[in-house]
Amino acid sequence: MSEAILTTTPRQRALGWLQPHRVVLIAIAAALVLAAVFTMRWDWLPKYFDLAVQGVWRTIWLLIVTTLLGFVLAVPLGLVQVTGPWWLAAPARAFCTVIRGTPLLLQLWLLYYGLGSLFPQFPWIRESFLWPYLRQAWPYGVLALTLSYAGYEGEVMRGAFAGVPRGQLEAARAFGMRRWTILRRIWLPQAFYRALPTLTGETVLQLKATPLVATITMVDIYAVSSRVRQETFITYEPLLLLALVYLTITGILVFLFRKLEARIPARLG
Amino acid sequence: MLSALFGASTLELLSFNPPGWGATLARGLLASLQIAFGAYGLGLLIGMGGAYGKLYGGPVVRDLLEVYTTVVRAVPELVLILLLYYAGTDLINRLLDVFGYAPIDINGLVAGIGVLAFVQGAYATEVLRGAILGIPQGQIEAARAYGMPPGTMLRRITVPAMLPFAIPGMANLWLIATKDTALLAIVGFGELTQATRQAAGATKAYFTFFMAANILYLAVTLLSNVVLGRVERWSRRGMPATAGAGR
Structure with missing residues (x-):
């Protein structure tokens, strides 16, 4: 079915939306949305609007920062597993296994409650400039999400580097390129192109x-919706809106990654 | 430093006898595994139905399943769990009310399994759909030509032939199922993460308990990897070696 979509023209795709059963389904969906708008309670929305915008911004900020930092960590993690000496490859593999083998929620709590409860015991940490x-x-949230992304993506990059x-590498060496130049000009770009489709999925997971x-x-958009629920005792409306927000962000992410994928110069052999 | 991390006194808290919280953690682990097994099994059934619906269903069924898999895979599990946990129990009680029954208190275990299975089902649908598409078309056509009824064809041809394509994805889903049980701690269900949080809160030995729980989850994952590796090799028996088989 996906092949059929890929080969259709925009006109055919527009006609696809106009098939009789789709028109009926879209009408039902529109009726459901209208029913939700008019019969459910949305009077809390103006009061919490500013907070919600801040929450969405914080979610997006968190996503961008942790994916970028995580990717920067993932490149060496993948690289040393393919080409590094064993004393670098083994810890990298162990790191990826541990991160991928335990729930993120627990990693987060281990860092925040676990480490956070230990730090005050050491005076030199309390006196350091990092203490504030x-x-x-947020540092614990950023750290946990970064490490998690690095763990999953490190495994992907390992496969991409090996693939x-x-x-290509021998040709680069024959040209007399130095190792860093090979990595920068040949190996990393090609591995990145290979990893890109997986990267889309991993970023949505992130x-x-x-x-x-x-x-x-941390007050992200999810926390804002929980607060609305606790303060107004309205259960479904904030959650439905929250789901819609995440759907929208996912849609935008997938769209942006498709644009990026379309820029890949040629099909890889 | 290390003695501060794992003071002898905090390690004693992990013992199974009453002052220790080991038994609580063990019960939590058991509950987690129960939910994971239940959700995975139910998710597999949903996935099988979903894959068949997506491949052989009518246009309406196909569109509805597309909406189901897209929405579930785009919205965080945490939000889905909250929505389904509250809405699901609420809906059932309202239905019971309409038909004149007294409202029931839905068992946390059943609700947890149901919610996670709904999420797993969406992923399983995609995995199994891909796997069924991977079967050489001639095999299914041959079965049809022999006049096999659909049930027999499913049992004798489709399932065995798609297994090698489905097992890697399904193995991944099992690992996700075990880790997703941790999210039920948010709605207060007493699985491993929630038990750990209680123990850590009561004893203030946060690091020790969260570390212990992490090790338990990791042990489940590593053990699963061994078993799943065997299953994958078994499902590939008789198939020609592929380029990636050595890795």
């Missing part, structure tokens, strides 16, 4: 992991 940050929640044809930080008192 270590008392807040680049040897001939977005879906961000609401966990609400459990350590």
Whole structure:
């Protein structure tokens, strides 16, 4: 079915939406949305609007920061597993296994409650310049999400690095390129192109992991919806709106990654 | 430093006898595994139905399933769990009310399994759909030509032939199922993460307990990896070796 979609023209795709059963389904969906708008309670919305916008912004900020930092960590993690000496490859593999083998929620709590409860015992930590940050929640959230993304993506990058044809690297070496130049110009770009489709999925998963930080008192959009629920005793409306917000962000993410994928110069051998 | 991390006194808290919280953690682990098994099994059934619906169903069924898999895979599990947990129990009680029955208190275990299975089902649908598409078309056509009824064809041809394509994805889903049980702690269900949080809160030995729970989850994952590796090799028996088989 996906092939059929890929080969259709925009006109055919527009006609696809006009098939009789789809028109009926869309009408039912529109009726449901209208029913939700008019019969459910939305009077809390103006009061919490500013907070919600801040929450959405914080979720997106968290997503961008942790994916970028996580990717920067994932590149060496993948690289040393393919080409590094064993004393670098083994810890990298162990790191990826541990991160992928335990729930993110528990990693987050281990860092925030576990480490957070240990830090005050050491005077030199309390006196250091980092202490004002270590008392807040967001460094732990950013760290946990970054490590998680690095763990999953490190595994992907390992496969991507290993998948680049040897001939490409040998050709680069034959040109007399130095190792860093090979990595920068040949190996990393090609591995990145290979990893890109998986990267889309991993980034959507990362977005879906961000609401966990609400459990350590960070105020993202999920935490805002929980607050609305607690303060107004309205259960479904905030949750439905929240689901809609995440659907929208996912849609935008997938769209942006498709644009990026379309820029890949040629099909890889 | 290390003695501060794992003071002898905090390690004693993990013992199974009453002052220790080991028994609580063990019960939590058991509950987690129960939910994971239940959700995975039910999710597999939903996935099988979903995959068949997506491949062989009518246009309406196909569109509805597309909406189901897209929405479930785009919205965080945490939000879905809250929505389904509250809405699901509420809906059942309202239905019971309409038909004149007294409202019931829905068992946390059943609700947890139901919610996670709904999420797992969406992923399983996609995995199994891909796996069924991976079967050489001739095999299914041959079965049809022999006049096999659909049930027999499913049992004798489709399921065995798609297994090698489905097992890697389904193995991943099992690992996700075990880790997703931790999210039920948010709605207060007493599985491993929630038990750990209680124990840590009561004793203030946060690091020790969260570390212990992490090790338990990791042990489940590593053990599953061994078993799943065997299952994958078994399902591939008789198939030609592929380029990626050595890895």
